[in-house]
Amino acid sequence: MLNERRSEPEESSGTLLLVDDEPNVLRALGRLLRREPYRLLTAESGAQALEVMSRTEVDVVVTDSRMPGMDGAELLRRIQQQWPDCLCLMLTGHADMSATVRAINEGRLFRYVSKPWNDDELRHTLQQAFKVRHTERERLRLELLTQQQNIELAELNKGLEQRVIARTLELEQVANMLESAYGELKRSYFTATRVFSSLINRRVPRQLQTNSQVTDLVKAFAEQEGLGEDETRDLLLSASLYNLGKLTWNDRLLGLPSERLFAQDRDLYRRYPETGESLLMALEYLKEAATLVRHHRERWNGSGFPDRLKGMDIPFGARVLCLAVDFIELQRGMILPRKVPRHEALELLRKFSGRIYDPELSKRFIAMCHELAPDLGLAGQPILTVNTNTVVAGMILAQDLHSPSGVLLLNEGKELTYHLVVKLKRLEEMEGHRFTLLVRQPSETGEGS
Known part of the structure; x- marks a missing residue:
């Protein structure tokens, strides 16, 4: 009987199609398998079996090898062509070995079962077939799922890449803005320092205003020595503000050369580097410059002030600042009771090299000053x-x-x-x-x- 339904348990493991031209064989197989978790379909010829399979998905086919019209080997060959995932078993007698071999070669036969079959062996063989079919279905399901997930992952990665690119561009823009703001902030620091320096200049007579020339000199020396950005910045700031502590002096003291100061005036003079440092330390960006201001009156031989530092213990920038300040102030009459000509000021720096000044630095500083224009400190x-x-x-x-x-x-x-x-x-x-x-x-x- 075509497509006869023998058993359909509540939970089916798949669909089994039984094909045989003898109805009694189909009934015997149906009785044997009625308690198995399969949906049972039957067909009495190869043509009927193909018709059933065209309408219903079949997982496993059990077919007789010898049937009129279309034998089992031919049926399996056609099933293999149209439904390659279906597993096929063949019931065969000893006289049908040639058909079995052909079914194996052409129809991807899963197993063959000899007639008369052993019930337990047949049930076990079908269980194996459905396990293989289930495993293959699960593999295909997982493969399809993997493909879908790969597509989704690719789309997600594409979207993520776009977001990363957008975020990177955003961060680059922020970084550029911060860099620009930082550059503007640094320029503002220098401008504010110069304004502060100009206010210091208003406190002293014009002929005693030295910050500009000292700044030009240390800038030229920093360029000659190839100093780093931070070291150069601190040196320039200290040059602009080195005499800040003199704002506490009276007008009489401001006009006197340092070598003519005695007693209380001398003590007040020796405290101006410390006073300048204390006024600057509250400003974070001027802390390093404030240290140079404090120590620019130290001497190489340790006889300076305020801390009597000696030799290399004196900060490098303070040693440079000392040379520049003395060179300018000697020419302005701020150290000796007379204005010292430029060439004589350089000679004094050379003479006191090793006592007041770092001998190596003073040598390079004097050589630079010989190369600069007399009235400009613009490094040529x-x-x-x-x-x-x-x-x-x-x-x-x-x-x-x-x-x-x-x-x-x-x-x-x-x-x-x-x-x-x-x-x-x-x-x-x-x-x-x-x-x-x-x-x-x-x-x-x-x-x-």
């Missing part, structure tokens, strides 16, 4: 001297510009725009003073190209 930079009538918009200041009273008007590196030049001309009319501007050559600013 190509510059132009212009006034407000000859300056060209776009030029860059090579040196700080101060008012006649010593107030910082424009800091080094400032681009001179048309509006700034107009303001300078108005200030000249109000002050009755003509400004001389030191600017970088046009070739460095892009002018004249």
